[in-house]
Amino acid sequence: MTVTHRLQAPLRRADLEPLQAGDLVLFSGTVYTARDAAHKRLVEAIDQGDPLPMDLNGQIIYYVGPTPARPERVIGAAGPTTSYRMDAYTEALLKLGLKVMIGKGRRSEEVKKAMIEYGAVYLAAVGGAGALLSLAIKSVEVIAYPDLGPEAVRKLTVEDFPATVINDLAGRDLYEEGKKRYKKGNKQ
Amino acid sequence: MREIEADLIRQTIKNLFLQANFVLSPDVIKAFEKAKDAEESPVGRDIFKRLLENAALAKEHRIPICQDTGLAIIFVELGREVHVKGGELAASLEEGVRQAYDEGYLRKSVCHPLTRKNTADNTPAIVHVEVVPGDRLKLVAMPKGGGSENMSRLFMLTPSAGWAGVKEKVVQTVEEAGPNPCPPIIVGVVLGGSFELAAREVKKVLLRPIGQPNPDPEAAALEAELLEAVNNTGIGPQGLGGRITALAVNLKIMPCHIASLPLAVNIQCHASRHAEAVL
Ligand code: SF4
Numbered sequence: 001m002t003v004t005h006r007l008q009a010p011l012r013r014a015d016l017e018p019l020q021a022g023d024l025v026l027f028s029g030t031v032y033t034a035r036d037a038a039h040k041r042l043v044e045a046i047d048q049g050d051p052l053p054m055d056l057n058g059q060i061i062y063y064v065g066p067t068p069a070r071p072e073r074v075i076g077a078a079g080p081t082t083s084y085r086m087d088a089y090t091e092a093l094l095k096l097g098l099k100v101m102i103g104k105g106r107r108s109e110e111v112k113k114a115m116i117e118y119g120a121v122y123l124a125a126v127g128g129a130g131a132l133l134s135l136a137i138k139s140v141e142v143i144a145y146p147d148l149g150p151e152a153v154r155k156l157t158v159e160d161f162p163a164t165v166i167n168d169l170a171g172r173d174l175y176e177e178g179k180k181r182y183k184k185g186n187k188q
Numbered sequence: 189m190r191e192i193e194a195d196l197i198r199q200t201i202k203n204l205f206l207q208a209n210f211v212l213s214p215d216v217i218k219a220f221e222k223a224k225d226a227e228e229s230p231v232g233r234d235i236f237k238r239l240l241e242n243a244a245l246a247k248e249h250r251i252p253i254c255q256d257t258g259l260a261i262i263f264v265e266l267g268r269e270v271h272v273k274g275g276e277l278a279a280s281l282e283e284g285v286r287q288a289y290d291e292g293y294l295r296k297s298v299c300h301p302l303t304r305k306n307t308a309d310n311t312p313a314i315v316h317v318e319v320v321p322g323d324r325l326k327l328v329a330m331p332k333g334g335g336s337e338n339m340s341r342l343f344m345l346t347p348s349a350g351w352a353g354v355k356e357k358v359v360q361t362v363e364e365a366g367p368n369p370c371p372p373i374i375v376g377v378v379l380g381g382s383f384e385l386a387a388r389e390v391k392k393v394l395l396r397p398i399g400q401p402n403p404d405p406e407a408a409a410l411e412a413e414l415l416e417a418v419n420n421t422g423i424g425p426q427g428l429g430g431r432i433t434a435l436a437v438n439l440k441i442m443p444c445h446i447a448s449l450p451l452a453v454n455i456q457c458h459a460s461r462h463a464e465a466v467l
Contacts, residue, residue, distance in 0.1 A: 067294055104335075104368070106366055124426065128458055149306050164231075179421065180422065183420065
């Protein structure tokens with residue numbers, strides 16, 4: 001049976017300790033969005049000592065570039081984008097207290113190490129389920145970089161947004177474990 | 189000469205991109221249905237259920253299946269007896285794409301490679317035109333996501349690498365991609381041709397419906413062998429571990445230079461979106 005947790009930002013390391021690779025988390029409350037271009041700007045701001053559009057301490061970032069909302073909806077399709085492209089920028093954000101990242105796909109060894117060091121976890125939402133995931137998003141506000149269009153930073157309010165723990169605080173990695181469990185030898 | 193109005197072409201390509209983004213084709217739905225029982229991993233089975241739910245929701249509410257509504261790739265088969273009236277073929281296709289992405293609330297995902305400035309209307313489209321006999325015009329719209337495209341590879345192997353070398357590279361490409369291209373995937377493989385031909389044809393090979401093997405029995409056997417090898421990686425749905433990493437391997441074999449063995453591996457995600465019309 002899959003273990004299910006419920007979490008809401010702001011989060012501390014202690015809140016993340018019970019999470020194990022393979023567990024399901026239902027997030028509620030505030031989640032920030034940022035993908036490639038927004039990460040670049042956030043880290044440039046940090047490097048220049050400029051203030052960030054949001055306080056990252058204890059927060060959650062979801063790697064997503066949604067489709068525009070139809071007039072009757074709050075957001076369009078909103079599934080995760082591939083996370084490794086954010087790897088180069090991640091440690092700088094972890095240093096500021098970022099606690100949870102949601103995306104899809106593997107992280108680099110450096111990011112995995114940094115997550116353990118700074119007490120953060122990485123989860124995956126179902127990639128390519130953009131319509132389904134959008135239902136858990138209840139409100140959306142663009143808070144920075146509107147010129148980036150789909151890549152602008154948004155503040156989402158979510159309710160029971162589902163994601164699976166990939167990298168937990170103990171250093172486990174669900175991608176590696178899952179693959180090993182089902183691997184079969186190939187004949188040459 | 190048969191005349192086709194440029195405006196009809198614009199309208200048709202617009203509708204095709206809308207349809208492709210909102211309605212997952214029946215062959216993919218059927219493959220999900222089968223996989224949700226066949227997958228050994230319980231987490232994997234659950235993912236197939238969610239993908240089916242996602243497809244149903246997308247269709248009902250006209251929300252894109254995936255937020256990456258892709259580069260607009262278009263394959264055109266232009267009958268040589270067709271005359272496009274009242275405008276240019278290329279301009280009509282671009283305008284159709286622009287309108288689909290604007291009016292359909294699709295994401296604009298095209299930018300300058302260095303400045304990363306968004307072109308804001310999802311153009312230019314990537315158009316491949318082939319002149320064929322007859323008086324028909326066939327249009328295929330294929331919105332292609334970046335996540336799976338980034339995991340695709342082109343290899344110029346040495347002929348001595350042979351089948352074993354080809355198989356190794358295909359499996360390696362899938363292994364390196366791992367969870368990134370949103371498995372379950374469809375693996376397009378083209379063996380032969382030239383550097384650019386292999387890359388172009390492999391995109392077309394992805395249009396072949398899941399479950400329809402290569403008509404040549406020898407190629408079909410090689411496809412089956414590659415599918416087994418890819419699924420033995422254990423990557424599974426979403427990379428969380430499982431038996432079904434790929435729903436299909438579609439292979440095409442073409443003659444090549446005596447010194448070469450080109451191999452193109454194009455990864456398509458489960459959001460395998462394409463729609464076509466014949467005018
Ligand atoms: S790889 Fe495909 S399913 Fe996944 S996010 Fe990209 S377009 Fe969507």
